[in-house]
Structures are given as structure tokens and as C-alpha cells.
Amino acid sequence: xxxxxxxxxxxxxxxxxxxxxxxxxxxxxxxxxxxxxxxxxxxxxxxxxxxxxxxxxxxxxxxxxxxxxxxxxxxxxxxxxxxxxxxxxxxxxxxxxxxxxxxxxxxxxxxxxxxxxxxxxxxxxxxxxxxxxxxxxxxxxxxxxxxxxxxxxxxxxxxxxxxxxxxxxxxxxxxxxxxxxxxxxxxxxxxxxxxxxxxxxxxxxxxxxxxxxxxxxxxxxxxxxxxxxxxxxxxxxxxxxxxxxxxxxxxxxxxxxxxxxxxxxxxxxxxxxxxxxxxxxxxxxxxxxxxxxxxxxxxxxxxxxxxxxxxxxxxxxxxxxxxxxxxxxxxxxxxxxxxxxxxxxxxxxxxxxxxxxxxxxxxxxxxxxxxxxxxxxxxxxxx
Amino acid sequence: xxxxxxxxxxxxxxxxxxxxxxxxxxxxxxxxxxxxxxxxxxxxxxxxxxxxxxxxxxxxxxxxxxxxxxxxxxxxxxxxxxxxxxxxxxxxxxxxxxxxxxxxxxxxxxxxxxxxxxxxxxxxxxxxxxxxxxxxxxxxxxxxxxxxxxxxxxxxxxxxxxxxxxxxxxxxxxxxxxxxxxxxxxxxxxxxxxxxxxxxxxxxxxxxxxxxxxxxxxxxxxxxxxxxxxxxxxxxxxxxxxxxxxxxxxxxxxxxxxxxxxxxxxxxxxxxxxxxxxxxxxxxxxxxxxxxxxxxxxxxxxxxxxxxxxxxxxxxxxxxxxxxxxxxxxxxxxxxxxxxxxxxxxxxxxxxxxxxxxxxxxxxxxxxxxxxxxxxxxxxxxxxxxxxxxxxxxxxx
Numbered sequence: 001x002x003x004x005x006x007x008x009x010x011x012x013x014x015x016x017x018x019x020x021x022x023x024x025x026x027x028x029x030x031x032x033x034x035x036x037x038x039x040x041x042x043x044x045x046x047x048x049x050x051x052x053x054x055x056x057x058x059x060x061x062x063x064x065x066x067x068x069x070x071x072x073x074x075x076x077x078x079x080x081x082x083x084x085x086x087x088x089x090x091x092x093x094x095x096x097x098x099x100x101x102x103x104x105x106x107x108x109x110x111x112x113x114x115x116x117x118x119x120x121x122x123x124x125x126x127x128x129x130x131x132x133x134x135x136x137x138x139x140x141x142x143x144x145x146x147x148x149x150x151x152x153x154x155x156x157x158x159x160x161x162x163x164x165x166x167x168x169x170x171x172x173x174x175x176x177x178x179x180x181x182x183x184x185x186x187x188x189x190x191x192x193x194x195x196x197x198x199x200x201x202x203x204x205x206x207x208x209x210x211x212x213x214x215x216x217x218x219x220x221x222x223x224x225x226x227x228x229x230x231x232x233x234x235x236x237x238x239x240x241x242x243x244x245x246x247x248x249x250x251x252x253x254x255x256x257x258x259x260x261x262x263x264x265x266x267x268x269x270x271x272x273x274x275x276x277x278x279x280x281x282x283x284x285x286x287x288x289x290x291x292x293x294x295x296x297x298x299x300x301x302x303x304x305x306x307x308x309x310x311x312x313x314x315x316x317x318x319x320x321x322x323x324x325x326x327x328x329x330x331x332x333x334x335x336x337x338x339x340x341x342x343x344x345x346x347x348x349x350x351x352x353x354x355x356x357x358x359x360x361x362x363x364x365x366x367x368x369x370x371x372x373x374x375x376x377x378x379x380x381x382x383x
Numbered sequence: 384x385x386x387x388x389x390x391x392x393x394x395x396x397x398x399x400x401x402x403x404x405x406x407x408x409x410x411x412x413x414x415x416x417x418x419x420x421x422x423x424x425x426x427x428x429x430x431x432x433x434x435x436x437x438x439x440x441x442x443x444x445x446x447x448x449x450x451x452x453x454x455x456x457x458x459x460x461x462x463x464x465x466x467x468x469x470x471x472x473x474x475x476x477x478x479x480x481x482x483x484x485x486x487x488x489x490x491x492x493x494x495x496x497x498x499x500x501x502x503x504x505x506x507x508x509x510x511x512x513x514x515x516x517x518x519x520x521x522x523x524x525x526x527x528x529x530x531x532x533x534x535x536x537x538x539x540x541x542x543x544x545x546x547x548x549x550x551x552x553x554x555x556x557x558x559x560x561x562x563x564x565x566x567x568x569x570x571x572x573x574x575x576x577x578x579x580x581x582x583x584x585x586x587x588x589x590x591x592x593x594x595x596x597x598x599x600x601x602x603x604x605x606x607x608x609x610x611x612x613x614x615x616x617x618x619x620x621x622x623x624x625x626x627x628x629x630x631x632x633x634x635x636x637x638x639x640x641x642x643x644x645x646x647x648x649x650x651x652x653x654x655x656x657x658x659x660x661x662x663x664x665x666x667x668x669x670x671x672x673x674x675x676x677x678x679x680x681x682x683x684x685x686x687x688x689x690x691x692x693x694x695x696x697x698x699x700x701x702x703x704x705x706x707x708x709x710x711x712x713x714x715x716x717x718x719x720x721x722x723x724x725x726x727x728x729x730x731x732x733x734x735x736x737x738x739x740x741x742x743x744x745x746x747x748x749x750x751x752x753x754x755x756x757x758x759x760x761x762x763x764x765x766x767x768x769x770x771x772x773x774x775x776x777x778x779x780x
Contacts, residue, residue, distance in 0.1 A: 047722065048769045066722065066770030088722065088770050107773055132775050153695075153775075176694045194694065225693040228479050250480035273479035275697070291481050291698075313682065314481050314698060332682075332700045333434050352432065353769065354700035372701070372769050 005283060008238040009323065015057035016360045019092025019138035019277075020318075023183035024235040026280040029361040033322040034383035035338070037348045040366075041077040042375045045069060048353070049370035051092045051138070052360045054102075056116055061362060062102050063376055064089035070104050070112075072119060075362070077378060083119035086110050092138030092180065094148060096162060103141065103148045103162070109133025111150065111160055125165035129154025137173075138180030138232065144187025144207045151177040157191055159209070169209030174201070175224055180232040180277075182242075184259075190214075190233045192244060194224040200246045202233065202257065215257060215264065220248045231318075232277040236284060239300065241265065243286050247273040254278070254288060256302060266302035276318040276358070282325030282341055289315040295327065295339060306343025310335065318358040322365070330355025330369050336377070351377060415751070425751045427452065427758040428707035428716040430767045433681055434700075436485075438538075441704070442496035445677065448706040449500060451760050458674060460505030462581035468494055469588045469603045470513040472628050474527025476690045478698060484529045485682040486698055487689050489588050491529040493679040493704070497586060499538040509539060511586075512546040512576055513606045516626040520547045548574035550611035550623045557612070559643060560670045564747060567659060568666040572642040573607050577671060585673045585710065589680035589701065589717055591774045592688045594634065594660035596734035599717040600676030600710045601744065604667040605660075608633065613640040633663050657730075657737015664740045665747055668710055676713040678705040680720065685771040692775070701769035703762075711750025712757045715741050722770030725752045732773045 012030035013022035020027045047067025055061050060080065064070045066088035072080040087108035094103050095116060102116040109129060113122040127135065132153035139150045147159040151173035159168040174193025181191040187207035194200050202215040220227060233244040240259040245252050252270040257263070276289040284300035291314040297305040312333040319329030325341030332354040339345035353373035360368045365381030414422040429451050431444040449455045470488045478486040494511060501509050517524040522532035524547040535543035551557050551574055558578035561570045577583065587603040595602050608629060610616070616627030621641040632640040636659050652658050680703040684696040703720055707713030715725035718741065723733040725741045734740070741752035751757055754764070761767075 067768075088772075090772060134772065136772070178697070226690070228694045228697070230697070247479060250477060271480075275479070291479055313485055316698060334702075353434070353702045356699065374766070 011237055014363050016055050017097055018054055018094040018140050019052045019180060019358065020232065023140050023142065024237055025180065025182045025232045025277055026234055026236065027318060027320045027358065028280045029320065029322045029365060031322060031365050032324045032383050033326070033361065033365040033367065033381050035367050035379040036382055039349065039377040040380040041378050043073055043077050043378065045071065045374050047088065048372035048374060049376060050090045050357050052358045053368040053370060053376060054093050054095050054360065055362055056095050057363060060116065061368065062093060062095060062116065063370070064093055064104055065374070066090060068106065070114065070119065072116065081119035083114060085112055091135050091150065094139040094141045096141055101162065103139050105135030105139055105150050107134040109135060109152055111148065111165065113162070113165065123165040125160065127152040127154060127158060136178040140181055140183055142183045142187055142189060149181050149189055153177065157181060171203065171205055171211050174229060178230040182233045182235050184235055184237055190235065190242060192229050192233060194227045194229045196224045199224060200227055200229060202244055214262070217246045222249050228273055228275060230275045234278045234280060236280055239284050243278050245274045245278065245288065254298065268298060268302055275316045279318050279321050279327065281321035281327060285325060287319065287321065287327055289318055289329065291315065293331065295329065297343060308339050308343045308345045310337055316356050320359040320361060328359050328367055330359060330371065332356065334371060336369055349377065351375065421748060423745060423748065423751045424709050425756060426707055426709035426712050427760055428705065428713050429761040430716065430720065430759065431704045431761050432702055433704045434702045436490050436492040436681060438492050438496055441492055442499060444704050445496055445500055445706065448704065448761060452706065452708060455500070455675065456504045459501050459582055461507050464501055464506045464509045464582040464584060465576055465580040466497065466509060466511045466584045466586050467603055467606065468511050468513050468586045470515060470528050471689055472516055478684055478690050478696060481698055486684045487588065488528055489586050489679045490681065494530065494586060495535050495538055497677055498535055498543055502539045502542050506542065508542055508544065510544045510546050510576055512548050514549045514609055515547045516549070517547065520552050521545060546576050548576055548609055549626055550574065550609050552576065562666045562670040565666045565669065567648050567662045571608055571667065571670050572612055574609055577607050582674045583671060584675045584677065587676065587678050589678050589683050589721065590688045591686050591733060591771055593692065593774055594657045594736055595664060595740055596774060597718050597721060597723065598688050599678050599714040600673060601664050601668045601714050601740065604671055605633065605664065607667060607671065612642050617641060634660060655737065657734065661738040661740035661743055665743045665749065668744060668749055669747060673710040674708065676707050676710050678713065678717055680705060687775060695775050699771065703767055709750040711741060711744045711752055715752040715754060716757060716759060719754050719764055720767050720769065722768055725754055735774055735776050
């Protein structure tokens, strides 16, 4: 293993406390995972599940659904507590890595801090908006500023202090923001936004709230108002690259942006838009899931390594990868795919309804895949 | 008495067709006492899980729903059937590259499967229609929506016909259809294909709607009033070449349509984006009694109704088909499948921008909207529910 890969291995999250694992949103588990064809158990919720499962790093996992229920389960799927919030949860939750606090944002525009031991509300705060309150962006917790970062359709990203719910700072989130922010180990926050008359921008916000526009792609023919900004930026902190997708009319462009040279390293034009966040896998490979139902894997230099067709018309949620480069993915026809490092895939299970949430790994490498059929399918890691 | 029988009886005397709901085919609904002296129509509603637009799979699901509804043979045998399809105002667009039929409009496979079942059950002729913004009045107008007439006729023994109802079409005049107890409209002037028929089916898409809250079987009827009389592209008089939408006459109501009806009382109210649309929905459903509602909820968009709502919309896949004989009951179950309370007060989700049209419809005795009073078969509602992201709160100007 070369130095970069050793470094990468050390940087990868074993405890997936937010959507995409950790603040880099890389969705890459630092071990080889081997799962059996059938789920070991199923977690049942009240409503459809659109957000990934998150973990506390000890023995608990947390699931939220679109009926507004947040629930905690142990390693065997036994329910420990349930809490009903004001409205449905569509955005990924985040668990504070040290304190025992779980944060959840709702379609009603409330951010909740829940005691992750018993689900009781520590505080809740309504994100101010004059138009639409919903929170769709996956949450992250940024330790440097001890804050939870999210956006609402009010059009602002906000950093909310984790201990009391008070706003620390805010910045423009653009039109209909659905994309979650990512953050590096220095506490810099990276977000995408669509701005009318300007286009789509990649923004860096430092720990003191200062905003820098790192990259701007001009408005497409259809305009910013019709540009879906949903996929989060993904950081490869070892290679110092930010990967992000900007949709452009019917298509999209995948960018690899150097955090050192402050410029685009390469870009790849895609025939259709992308909603799901990219996934880092293997030796710095980057994998996309598009609205044609294709999985596309690119090398670190930007050439296409493989593509894999899921057989469904479109994909809305990202997959998750293990260190061998295997991708685990649920599609909108409910099929769960395992795609090896060469792009050869197989379907291991078909759930009763569509899958619209990304998978997550427990600290031991068990795979948790939520479905809109109200279940989370849990596959034991036999590796 | 069927719609056509009724029509035959009065057509010689007048071109005015007063509609009394009780005189129509009432077999689809039974009457139940409600509060006070009001009687409410109720009919069971079926939900089927269907994950793919596979012809056999969709047809099998629809057949199961129709069987559980008591069959459709008595409804359609030897009848002329008009299917109002939810196709919307262009076929040239998409949602982030995803075709309209996976997001905004009824998928052709659902329409074809429905058509095949109607013919198998003895329908004499099946006319799929909507008002489309294209000059051709025949099947050519439907091509962009994935509706291929030869494909349909292969499975429908040549009994399919596509009609673009943006004007009076092949008829000499319009049908003038009175609205019983109309609130904003006292009468509609429409292409006769919607009236000169024995059976009216609403084939709808399951979506949120910014003005109506949700769009399903009843809102689908919004496509009936023709551009030639109600269109935004009209200047000072009716025009058979018009193709425009009906924002000015039926959404914001800044002008009246060019119909013979003097009493068209939609109004533009500041801050009341959802005043007109829910009321017109009920006025349409009241004038055009629907015999069967079929809702395509396999792959749809959420939050709003079309590509024109920009990136507030996103694709979702509930994997359901819904069918029922009473449109209020069916739409109410559709709302519940989307995670909403169909009897919620006005200006609350999903009817956040105006009136709850389902509650309005119940008050007009068109059907039951309280979910606990509706019999549901097929998949249990608790299991069928796939929550939609709610509708955007719009401030009208």
C-alpha cells in the first residue's frame, strides 16, 4: 500500500455519524466488507425512509422517517426509543461524535437536538424563513465551530451552535437548496448553490464565517431556477481534491477541483443530470449515480473506468463503498446491487418499494439500506 | 340512465345540458348519511403496489383493482368510453432529463393497460383525450407524450382513438354543461367528446400541486375547458387555433373566458393563490361526473406539479396504482397515500396555498373525504403510504 492510500485509510470514517459517513461525505468504509445475500434483520419504521442510518460508534443506530419518527435501535435491531417530531425527516441526521446528541431537521423547518440515550428533546429551533421552511440538506456537525450546519428552503445555510441552538453565522444557500455541505478537518465548509443571474457556485466558508466563491459555472440555458442542486460536494482530503457535480440543462458536469492549486484539475461532461452525491472508492476512484440509472466510475485522472446499468430509469440516492472498491447501492425499483471494483454487478435483494436513501455501514461493516417500504434492511458483514 | 341516454333525451330541445348528479349513473357510489340532513356518496378505493411500467404488470394490477371494485364490464360493455388523460401543457420538456411520463404525465403503459382492459370488458370505442398545445387534433398531438396510436391499437383491437380537445374539434358546436350549484362557474363550454359519451374515466398522475394541494382524479378535469375559449393566447374573441394555457381565466382570473356563460366569477385575490383552482376543480367535478378514476402513482414528481415549477420539484417513486369509482373518495385516498390528511383545514398542508378541494367537494355532496369513512382494499393504507415532500408556500401577487 502506498503512502497516499495509507493516509486515506487513516482518514476514513469507521463510525458513520452523518450522511456519507463523515464531514468529507466520501461514503467510503475503511475495510473490506463481505455481506450475505439475505438481510440478517429488518428495522421497521412508520413511514418511508429517505435519509441514511447514522451511528453513535458504540452500539446504537438512529433511523428517521418521513412520517416524522426518529428511532434508536441496538445492534440486533431492538428498539430502544422513538420520538415523534413535528413533521417528516427527509434530510440526513447527524450524531455528535463525542456528546450524546442527535440532530434532526424536518420538513416543517425545525432543527432538533435529541438526547441520543433516550430521544428526549434537548432543544429545538425553527429555522427562519419567509417562504418555505423545509430542511432537505443532509446535516453535518463541524467540531471547529461546535455547530450543526444545514440549509432550509428559506435560502440560507446556517451554522447553529450545538449546545443551545443559537445561530452562529449564515450564508446564501441559493434557490431551492437540497444539497448538504461538506467540511474539511480545518473546519472549512464547502457548499453548492444556484444563484439566479449568476449560475451554480461552489462556496467555501471558513470557521469564522467568511465566504469565498471558489468556482462558478455560468447559468445554463434553462436558468438557475431549473437547476437541481442536490448532490453534496465530496472531499478527498488526502489527495486534496473536491469533487462536485453541477447540473446543466439536461446534463451535468463532474468537476475535480484542487484544494491546493485552487483550480479545476479535470472535468467530465455527463449526458444527464445527477441528484445523488458522488462516492469515493478504492484508490481515489470517484463514482456517480445518474438520472438514467447508470453508475459511472472515474479514475483519479478523470477517465471512465466502468459504467454499470442498474436496469431502472433513474437513481436518486448514492451508494456506499468499501475499501476494495465494491459499491453497494439501492435503486428506485427497490433492487439492491453489489458492484465490484471492475463494474460487474449483481442484485442481491429486491425490496417491495423504491430505495431513495443511501446505504450506511455500522462500525463493524454491517450494511444498512433504508427503503420507502418503511424498512431498513440490515446485512451482516461476514468479512 | 347513462350519460348518453340522458343526452339523447334533451339534445333535440336545447344545447343546454343541466346535470343532476342523481340522474347520472349512480352505481359507482352508495349514499351514506353525514352530518345533519346531508347524504354523502361513498365508494371503495383500491391501492396496488406496482414498481415498474411493465405492460403485463400494470395490467395485472389494474385488473385486480377493477375486479375488487366489482368489475367494469357493466360500466363499459358496448359503451363509448372517454378517458381524460393527464398530459399537461407541453411534450417538449423534461425534469432534469427524465421524461415527462416518469414525472409529470400519465405513463403510456398505464393508459395502454387501461385501454386493453376496457376493450376486453366490451368497450365499443375508447377515446383518450386532453387539451394539448399543438395544432393537430388527432393522434399526432400525443406522440411527444409517448402515446403511439398503433401501439395502443395492437392491444385494443383497433378501438383506440386520441383526440386533442383544445377546441371544438370535429363537432359543429360546443357542449354547454351547467354546473349544479356552481360556486365560480355556472357552466362550462367544452369539446363534446367529454359530454357525448357514455362513460367518463379520469386517468390521472399522483402529484402535489401548488394551488390545489394535490393533483389526482378531480384536478385532471382542469384540462377539459378548451384553449379556444379559455386560453391565455386569446385576444378579444374565441379562436379555434388557440393553444394557450388557462392561467388568466382559471388560475389568477384576471379576465373572463370567451364563453356564452355570463356568470364566471373567479377572482384575483392578493395573497390568495389557492382561491380559484380548488373551487374550479369542484365546479368541474360537479358538471362532469367521473365514472372511474385511475391514478398513476408509480413514478412521479413531488412538491409541485410540473417542470415549470423549476428545481423545487424532484422525482419520487411511490410504486402505487390507485382506482375507485367516486372521485372524492379516490382522491382522498391518494392524498393519504402521499402522507396527507384529506380532511385537513384550508391553508394547511398539503392545501397550504388555499382551500381543501376535497372538503369543498364533500360539502357539495360529491363524495366522502374523511379517510376513516372510506373503505380501502388491496394494500393497507398504513403500508401503502409513501410521504411526499410538501407543497411550496407561495405568496400571490
